[in-house]
Amino acid sequence: MRVELADIISCENKEMSKQVEIELLSFDSKLGQFPVVKKAPFVMQFTNEENRRLLIQGETEVTIAIPCDRCLEEVEWNFPIVIEKEIDLTKSSEETAMDELSYMTGTSLDVDQLIFGEILVSWPMKVLCREDCKGICKRCGANLNLAECQCQKTELDPRMAAIQDIFSKFKEV
Numbered sequence: 021m022r023v024e025l026a027d028i029i030s031c032e033n034k035e036m037s038k039q040v041e042i043e044l045l046s047f048d049s050k051l052g053q054f055p056v057v058k059k060a061p062f063v064m065q066f067t068n069e070e071n072r073r074l075l076i077q078g079e080t081e082v083t084i085a086i087p088c089d090r091c092l093e094e095v096e097w098n099f100p101i102v103i104e105k106e107i108d109l110t111k112s113s114e115e116t117a118m119d120e121l122s123y124m125t126g127t128s129l130d131v132d133q134l135i136f137g138e139i140l141v142s143w144p145m146k147v148l149c150r151e152d153c154k155g156i157c158k159r160c161g162a163n164l165n166l167a168e169c170q171c172q173k174t175e176l177d178p179r180m181a182a183i184q185d186i187f188s189k190f191k192e193v
Contacts, residue, residue: 026127028066029074029109036066040078040131047084047139057096058083064103064131076105076129082139086147090155091163095147101138 021043028034042059062080069075080101085094107124123134154164162169176184 021131023064023066023129023131024127025066025074025129028068029127032068032071034068037063038066039063042080042082042132042135044082044132044135047136049140051143054084054086056082057085068109072108072110074107074109076103076107076134078103080135082135084139086144088149088153089146090153091149091165092156093149093163093165095149097144097147099139099142101135101142103134103138105134 021040023038023040028036039061040063041061042056044056044059046056047054059082060080062078064076064078067075067077078101082099082101083096084099086097087093088095122137123130149165156163157169157171159171160169
């Protein structure tokens with residue numbers, strides 16, 4: 021959703037509240053594509069302070085379905101988002117920081133791009149469906165949280181593969 025801020029930028033000390041909606045259907049990044057499960061409209065506050073800076077404030081929550089890092093089951097991850105941005109109105113568009121360029125185009129604010137940046141910054145390092153997640157079997161791919169698989173559990177050291185071949189030849193004789 022785009023919010024036009026020309027009225028507030030042009031009037032000194034003007035304040036405005038606006039209910040905005042997040043139009044993101046999925047979070048698409050180099051990490052992958054993750055569906056947005058829950059989102060709600062929220063109120064954003066815009067304040068022009070002495071024609072020097074524009075304050076953008078808001079608070080919302082977005083829930084995204086992310087696969088567990090061990091077993092790949094979908095986990096609904098809640099992102100509480102607190103927006104507190106300050107844009108210097110005395111600078112020209114060329115002097116504006118690169119961070120602001122991603123969600124501001126002239127006097128238009130792209131709410132979805134702003135939310136995207138906030139989610140990206142707070143993306144978790146590791147997502148687990150539960151603390152004691154057992155993951156999946158390396159051989160058959162079975163989810164070990166649901167049932168035990170029948171695969172061989174002992175992992176042989178790959179450095180010993182040549183010796184293992186020698187022993188298996190002697191067993192055949």
